[in-house]
Amino acid sequence: MRFEGEVVVVTGAGSGIGRVIAQRFAGEGAKVAVVDWLPDRADAVAAEISAAGATALSVHADVSSRQQVDAMVARVASELGPIDVLVNNAAIADGDDVLQMDEATWDRDLAVVLKSVFLCCKGVLPSMIERGSGAIVNISSVNALTALGNEAYSAAKAGMINLTQGIAVRYGAHGIRCNAIAPGTVRTPIWQARIDRDPAVFQRLVKWYPLGRVGEPDDIANATMFLASDQASWITGAVLPVDGGLLAGNYRMTRELLAEAGNEKLDS
Numbered sequence: 503m504r505f506e507g508e509v510v511v512v513t514g515a516g517s518g519i520g521r522v523i524a525q526r527f528a529g530e531g532a533k534v535a536v537v538d539w540l541p542d543r544a545d546a547v548a549a550e551i552s553a554a555g556a557t558a559l560s561v562h563a564d565v566s567s568r569q570q571v572d573a574m575v576a577r578v579a580s581e582l583g584p585i586d587v588l589v590n591n592a593a594i595a596d597g598d599d600v601l602q603m604d605e606a607t608w609d610r611d612l613a614v615v616l617k618s619v620f621l622c623c624k625g626v627l628p629s630m631i632e633r634g635s636g637a638i639v640n641i642s643s644v645n646a647l648t649a650l651g652n653e654a655y656s657a658a659k660a661g662m663i664n665l666t667q668g669i670a671v672r673y674g675a676h677g678i679r680c681n682a683i684a685p686g687t688v689r690t691p692i693w694q695a696r697i698d699r700d701p702a703v704f705q706r707l708v709k710w711y712p713l714g715r716v717g718e719p720d721d722i723a724n725a726t727m728f729l730a731s732d733q734a735s736w737i738t739g740a741v742l743p744v745d746g747g748l749l750a751g752n753y754r755m756t757r758e759l760l761a762e763a764g765n766e767k768l769d770s
């Protein structure tokens with residue numbers, strides 16, 4: 503039980519990766535605030551956790567709203583206690599090609615993906631500083647590190663990485679650690695619209711993944727819990743790709759380049 507009695511806030515915990523992260527922390531003894539702007543989702547996940555015998559608090563909040571984040575942090579502190587771990591996981595990804603994206607879409611993506619991290623960190627840091635400890639894990643994306651489309655989302659995810667480093671450096675002396683995870687493709691409902699258009703999308707994407715599969719929410723939960731735990735007590739400001747090897751390189755392209763250079767063995 504790595505998180506016995508600790509208070510953990512997971513944003514966007516009503517679905518996908520956030521839901522599994524919330525469940526897994528609860529399974530290791532944490533009291534979990536399940537934060538989502540869709541009330542039914544937050545309530546359902548909190549109910550699942552409570553039914554499994556752990557403590558969960560459903561909090562309905564839009565994490566891009568300063569007022570709602572402040573109210574969320576105050577409610578968690580008063581009902582569960584001071585916050586030990588913050589997982590910034592909520593996101594949307596609406597904006598794509600710059601030429602086709604309107605300003606409102608850009609602003610909304612940036613607000614939900616990046617401003618939310620600023621607001622939630624601003625909310626939890628004072629009490630972490632006061633107690634001299636705390637861990638923040640920001641769920642970024644491989645999109646932060648290379649061009650993969652969804653330009654507004656990707657730019658915001660890249661900004662999240664620098665914010666992670668800034669917080670790590672500024673508050674390390676207060677015993678606070680802040681790290682980021684860059685997931686590759688993970689099988690969650692965020693993909694539903696794309697699956698509706700292309701039911702075989704995951705099978706097609708697998709070819710880019712050296713480990714031969716797309717990710718599951720548990721893959722991201724494993725890394726999140728490691729970074730939040732004492733096992734990572736000397737890790738801060740880091741960005742951990744959890745991506746089945748995607749960012750390590752493009753194997754197909756490498757094979758073609760090596761084949762062009764006359765290495766027939768690799769072109770078998």
Ligand SMILES: NC(=O)c1ccc[n+]([C@@H]2O[C@H](COP(=O)([O-])OP(=O)(O)OC[C@H]3O[C@@H](n4cnc5c(N)ncnc54)[C@H](O)[C@@H]3O)[C@@H](O)[C@H]2O)c1
Pocket residue numbers: 513514515516517518519520537538539540543563564565566590591592593594614641642643644684685686687688689690691692693
């Ligand atoms: N699934 C992937 O392939 C993948 C890949 C890389 C990174 N990620 C990142 O992982 C995280 C989780 O993604 P997911 O696939 O589980 O998505 P998801 O859509 O299944 O879940 C996201 C949840 O966040 C909530 N949410 C969205 N905006 C919110 C807001 N303003 N306030 C509060 N809640 C809000 C949604 O209601 C939803 O319940 C995101 O940060 C995403 O960018 C996902």
